Structure formats: C-alpha cells, structure tokens
Amino acid sequence: MYQFKEIVNLANTVLWDYVLIFALIGIGIFMTIKLKFLQFTRVFPALKKMIVDIVNKKQVEEGKMSPFQALSTAVAAQVGTGNIVGVATAIASGGPGAAFWMIVSAFFGMATIFSESVLAQKYREVKEGEVTGGPAYYIKNGLKSKGLAMFFATTCIIALGIVGIMVQSNSVAGSVSNAFGIPAYIVTIVLAIVVFRILVGGMGRIASFSEKVVPVMAGLYILGSIVIIIMNIGNFVPAIKSIFVGAFSPKAIGGGALGITIQQTIRFGLARGLFSNEAGMGSTPHSHAVADVSHPAEQGFVAMIGVFISTFLICLSTVMVNIASGAYNPNISAAEMTKGATVMTQNGFASQFGSFGGMFLSICLSFFALTTIVGWYFFAEANVKFVFNSKPATVNTFKAIAITALVVGTMIDATFAWQLADLFMGLMALPNIIALFFLSKDVKEILADYDSCVEKGNIYWEYEYQDIEEEKTRKGSILRRGLSTTTLK
Template identity: 35%
Template structure:
C-alpha cells in the first residue's frame, strides 16, 4: 500500500504540475503588472479594515484563518524535507513559488469573494462555487468539491498530526497515543463550534506562534551572522546547479522547492478561497490583496526562518536523486521536524527541541482546523436540506478518526498521502482560475480606478458585466433601495451605487463622464 501511494504521489506531482504552478503564477504576475510588488502597501493597510455588516468575519480574521492553513507542518518539517531531497537550492525555489504564488492567491481569493453565498448566516465560498457560477459547469465544480473533501477531510490532516506526535516524542518522550488523544480532544471542541469559534481561535494563535518562532530564528541568524553570506551563496549556487556538490540536483531542487513551497503557502491550490470568502468586505479585490500578502508571511517569513536556522547551523542531511548521501551532518536522524529541533538546540541546549515541538503543535493544529473548515465548506456545497447536517456529522467523525489514525502511522506514508491531496486540488483549481482570471483582473482594475478617484471601493458586478454574483447583486439591490429613499439629490433616482460614486466624484471636480441622470443627459 505504501509503495502504491508513493507512486500515486509521484504521478500527481509530475513535471507538468510544477510547470503549471510556476508558469501560471508568472502569467498572473505579468497580467496584474506585478501587483504583489506594486500594491504591497495597500495589502498591509487592508489587513486592519473593519468588516462590513453584521455577517461574516473581518479581513484580519480571514487572514489568520488562511494562515492557519498556510502556516503548518510545511513550514518546519516541509522545509527540512525540501532541503534533504532537493539540496539547499530548494529554498530559493520556495521563494520563487511564494513570489509568483502571491498573484495566484490574489486571483483565487478574489474569485472566492465574487461568487460567495450566504448560507445559514455564514458566508461560504471557494473554487466549487466560482467554478459553477463562473464557468457554468456543475460537474467540474462537483469534481473539485469531492477532491477537496477527500484531500482536506482525509489525506492532508494526517501529515500535521503525524508531525505533532513525532516532534512530541522526540522532545518529551511521549507515547504517540497520548499525544494523539490530546490533539483529537482539542479538535472536537473546535470543529463542533463553527466558523466563529474557528476564527476566534486562529486570530489569537496564528500571530502569536508566528512572531515567537521568527524571533527565535532571528536570534539564531544573529548568532551565526558571519556565516550568512556564505549560506546565501550556497542557496543560490545550488538553485541553479552551479555548485559542485549539488550540481546534479537542479531538477530535484526545482521539484522539491515547488512541491514543498506550494504545500506550505497553498497559493493556487484552492484552499485559501474557502476562508477568504468568509470575510465581510466592500470589494472582492480587498480580500484578494490581503490573501496575496499571506503568502509572503508564510514562505518569505516563516519558511525562510526555518531554512536559515537549518542551513546556518548545518543541521541537515542531503540525499541525491539516486538515493546517494551527499551531506550527512545528522547521522541516523529521520528527516522532518528533528532537523529544526537540532538547529534550535544549538542556541538553547535542552530547550530547543521542546520549543520547536510546541511551535509545531500550534502550526500544525491550526492547519488541521483549517482543513476541517475547507472540507465542511465543500460538504455544504454538495448537500442540501436535512442531508447536509448528516453529511457534516459523518465528515466530523471521519475527519477525527482519519487524523488519529494517520498521527500514529509512518511519516513517509503521511507525507505521500498529503502530497496526493494537495496535488489533486492544485490540478483542478489552477485550471479553473486560468479560465476565470479575467473576472479577477476586472475586479482589480475597478478597485484601482475607484482608489484613484479617492473613494473607498465598493463592488457592483453588473457594471463589470459579471453574472451569477448573487450575494453582491442582492447587496447592491438593498443599497439602491436605501439610496432611493434617502438621497433626494436634484430629484434624481440613483439607480446604481456606481452613479452615486460618480456624483461624489463630480462634486470633487473629478468628473469621469460616466454619470447619466434620469433625463438621459451626460
């Protein structure tokens, strides 16, 4: 079984998927005029905007929920795995995936906002929704939903649970069953509390765990600052195959860098839009920009912190593409969180391993919670009426049992299963966002035009020719009703919110020529 799963993982993660992730991200970057650089200041500003209305969660809560999925085992054990099997150059390709992936994250999260729906007082959205409503393909949408339930509800959580039990065994000598029982008990409390409890939990834990971990990494970098230039040279020379020791690992450096980079930041694989769709914002592009910044936090900050600690302290092994050992600095140490634990031990002897175990617990546990939310969102999409409640209950049971089971199995099996899940989602979602990218970039242009007018951007799908955006259409209708009752501007009826914006712009001397009054005169 383990051999079959490994072969399936290699099949899913073929060079075609690596090329799709890199070239797709590059195309989105070019089409968005490298929004991940141009608008970075706007991204930071939007992090702290208040939510619009009573329903939903704030942009910051949506960010932390997304980071709960992005920042996980991949940031500790995943980086170690990438370096072990791809060489130091894999870290560079993780950076590339993050830079290009920020634009992919913008596209998918903006689409999630455009086509979100209000179900039972909670905003729901994600690839299944924008595939059905944007591509008008119910079978394609159902395919993604089924793949996501399988991946997020069964294949992927085991990686996180397995890493927690491994780290706690290494740090505290705890039996895996004891750690597993603790994790599952805490999961029961969280997942039966709904999206609000998930948001409340992640908004506290995610910023805390990331800040403490990065501070520890900065201290290690400071202690080893004299080695930093040589380390960077090693990363870049290995990334392009010009380093004599790692010259034969160019292909594996790219593959493992992209694979573990995508596993870590999840840009383009379709997980981010689930949480970002829950945000209450006035324009879809706002949450798209916030989610683009989350990729930076995950990979450029947290993954880099892990990579720097491992490389600066020399606490890693490298295994070549043919299975030969190229670097053996940690004889007999299994690849995974133990690399990072050994690195931190150089700074805090006796304390480093427990510190990393606790950090990994918070990283991985919040990712497990995020996986559950993604799986539940797609169950909500697939089932209606009384069947929905029963399906959610079954999902919860399978999710808890599957997480417990995988937590006590081998790390190789858990990672292979996780890679299959992530890869399947990436294949389906990347094809979808390539086909729907025009809608996301329409939203970006509309957002920037309104910002240029000095307005706080709001969204009118009809103005952009976007159909099936029911939430926004209904919101627009309610806004128009309020304006019709209260505006009284020269006895005009402001039929759309855009006309109201144009009137405000005209008063500021910024007339654009798009305003038409009820007499038909320009």
C-alpha cells in the first residue's frame, strides 16, 4: 500500500506541477488568441441577458435546463472546499502574489470554458428523452475517437462520482461535527438522506436545487467576506499592494526569508486557480450541454460567468479575508503556514466574529461541499449514460454506488482519497485538452455563426442529435431539428 501511495504522489507531481499547468494555461492562451480576447466583450452582456431571462421566468423544454440552472449546476461543482482551503494553501505556499496568478488563470480559463461549453452543446445527444453531453460526447462525435472518449468517461466516473464524492462528504462531516459538536454519524445520515432525495429526482430536481442554493450560498460567503474587509479597511490597500508586488517579487514582502520563490508563487497561483474554476478539466461542460438555448455560443458566454464567480469573486474573497484580517502571517515560514492552511480562513472569520465566525464558515464549507457532491454526481452520471448507453438500471445502480461512497467517505482519512481524486481529475483533463485543441476550428466557427446571426437580427442554430437507436444499425445517423428563432429586441 505504501508503494502504491508513492506512485500516486509521483503521478500527481508530474501531472499537476508540470503537465497540466502548461497544458491548461496553454490551451487557454491559444483559445483566447483564436477567439480574439472574447473575455473583454462577452461576459457582462451575457450576465445581463441571463438576469432578464430569470426575471421573465423563461420556460425550457422538458429534459433540459435553463441557462441559469445549467450555470448554477456548474458553479455548484466549481465552488467547493478548494475555494476556501485550496486558496488558503496557495497563499500559504506561494505568498499573496499567488492570488494574482489565480486571476491570470481565470482570465485565460474563460476562453477555455467557452470552448468546452459550445462543443458540448454542438455534439450533445438525446438519451431516454433527456439531452446529455460533455467531453466524452464531443470527443466521440467531433474528434471521432471512441477509445479516447471511453478513457475520459471512465476516469470522470471514478474522479467525480466515487472518489470525489468521498472527499467532499468527509469535509462536510468533519466541519459540522467540529463546529457544532454533532456526532459524525448523525451528520452522515442526514447528508445521505438529503443527497439521496436530490439525486432520485433526476435532472429536474438537481437543477432546481442548484438554482436555489448556489446563489444564496455564494452570496452569503461573499457578503461575509466584504464585511470583514470593511472592518479591516485600513489593511485593504496594503493587501492589494502585497498581491501585486508578491506576484513578481516575493522577496520584497519577505518571501525570500520564508523560502518563497517566484516560481512557487506562479505555480501555486495557477494550479489553484485552475483547480478552483475547473476550466479545461472537462467537468462543467456536462451541465452546459443540457441548457436550452437558441445558439451554443449563448451558453458559452454564460459558462464564462461561472469562472468569474468562482475565481474573481469567491477565491479573491478568501484571499482578501486572510490577508486583511491578519490570518495570513508573513512572518511564519511557508512550510508552517501550509500546515495550518486548512484553518487559516476559519481563523480569519473567527477573529472578526468570534465563535459565530467559525460556525458561519463551517456552514459555508458544508454547503459548498454539498453542492459539489450534487454537481459532480450529475457530471459522472452523464458519463455512466455514455459508457452503458443510458440503461436506466445501470444509472440507478450508480446512484446507489454514489450514496455508498458518500457514507464511506465520512469514515476515512481523506488525505489519500484526495490524492486519488487529484490523479483521476488530472487524467480526465488530458483527453479533454487534446479535443479542445483539435476542435478549436469548430469553436471559432460557432462564435462567427453567432455574430452573423446577431447582424441578421435573429439567433438560430440547427442542432444535430445523434439518434441512439438508429446508430445501432446505421452508423452516423443524424436527426436534425431546428429550434424556433429568437428575434433580438
């Protein structure tokens, strides 16, 4: 067992410290240039349109999600314990300057997640009356590689639907038990019942849960962070200065004495930023694939909002709380600070709000982990449908496996489980990045088609669905169904 753990650690070091940082940032830069820096012009108009749709209560077709529900489900998965504990670890290991590189990763990640979303929309399928899609589908239908698609699907099922659920449930049980003194087994029972009731409701209940809980969850955490920043307003400008100075010269803020180098600052900032918003990982396209929109590009714009929320708002909130409140201590060595990173943010809240601050953060962590469980399960289920051709019995069996993993996760030491999750998440990202590169021409054409539609005054896209039954007897059969046009006001 010891040797196996060492192999996993070595594989994670190679994947996350070298291969994935360059691959994920590389594909982000590549797509940003190819799409002519769409981050600057598309995010806020998409946000405005989505708010209008929410106010008008836009109706969606059965078996699909609204754009906001798809975004909420994606954010549910993106916003997890990594946005609190992971970010604290990043600034502990790389100094305040790591926050700058998180923002850099998020900026380029917007182009990546746009690409993932539009490809997921273009190559999605209809199975058992429900739309489904994701990287496995655009790898198979777009890249024409069934083997690579199966590899992605298998690693995704393990990473998100089994091991990932275990580590998230462990976070919930530990956090609630420590903060409120509730026995872990009671937390486990309640958590299992809540998750089971959500999952058995299928896509509709998952979407309803996400659109109600995620905005409240994220909003409360950001609000609490803003209050702490205001309470320490005198430290605001110095905190901002430490982020920008530390990004390029860690020694200028004591990093040299603490053993922090610029290489570490960049590495931890980029890695944690990419891990927090999941751009390029291949997870969030599963929810964006099922959004009911008139054109794939529309959901691509919405997907970019998810990265903005996850990194620009929530991760930066965590950074500012830790620096402004004094929870991050630049006089403690990086090695010592990293050991205490799991409680750093908790100390930041507790220093301002007392015991209530600790309980507040515990509640936030619990809801972050809960929504991640639901989001990750949904993504994994899409791949179960892919591998087993959407057999209802298999999907129901997987629900039971996921609940079992949830229960087991509260009873184990999460350290090795996290290492396994990191490994399989890294492995599933590789075929997705390959697909994004080779299908980048499709992404550019979809964006150009959308702009052409805007110029003509209506948005229209003829979706192509793989006919699953016909495909068994007539390879490559396609059902075409045009959506009604939406006239721009």
